Amino acid sequence: MELGNSLDPVPSWIPASGHALRHVGIHFDAVRAIGMLGEEIAYEVMQFTDFRAGPIVRSGVGERSMYFLLAPGTAAGHRWPPGVEAMSRGARGDAFVGVPALDGATWPLDWRSRPTAEEPFVDVALLHEMAWLRSGCAVKE
Template identity: 70%
Template structure:
């Protein structure tokens, strides 16, 4: 029996069960945004893309970070503001990636990759992050 291409096929770097560490910069770059800022930016990106944002991993422990997975080599093109950290190939940056189904605590998917949207758009993420940060600064004044 011949396998058919399916839009639901997940990238090979997503584990079948549980979760796995992946070295940033190999399959993807990542931008880690901590706390409430990460939640707000994820919401903005999902709203803007009609809930087709690409892969966003949520960590439920510690600072409760969001990891936005970008095309490899794209994160270093931007100067990310305070509260966001680019994780790229240089160094020992690893990102936990959960399986699509089953027990994956403390990680889960805020948004899954798809064949049509395999990564979060780096430029869009940068612009929406800047907007959220600017809005927060204006609210404090």
């Protein structure tokens, strides 16, 4: 990460090493996209933002999901396509997302796109549009 795009200070929800579970809805909301759909959405969002999309966490196990971290309270305000799930406070109980450290061994999690001071969260409107586009459907509200 370039010094100009570094987080200073690093948010408290990012662990110093390894990875940690964080309660969704406290520091961020999340949107999970499963498998290849998640990869495609991540690439589109990153390409549209000149590869400064904000925090996207990639899981390397199971369904290999992407977790797009959004500003708290923003995920539930949209209807998401099949294969894409909003995770926010109060939605079907408690939800947690694994968050990797910025450096070092973090497997099975890693950053597909890191948070920066300029982009502390993924833009929810852009993510919503790209999720519907990549799902092969027209945008639905």
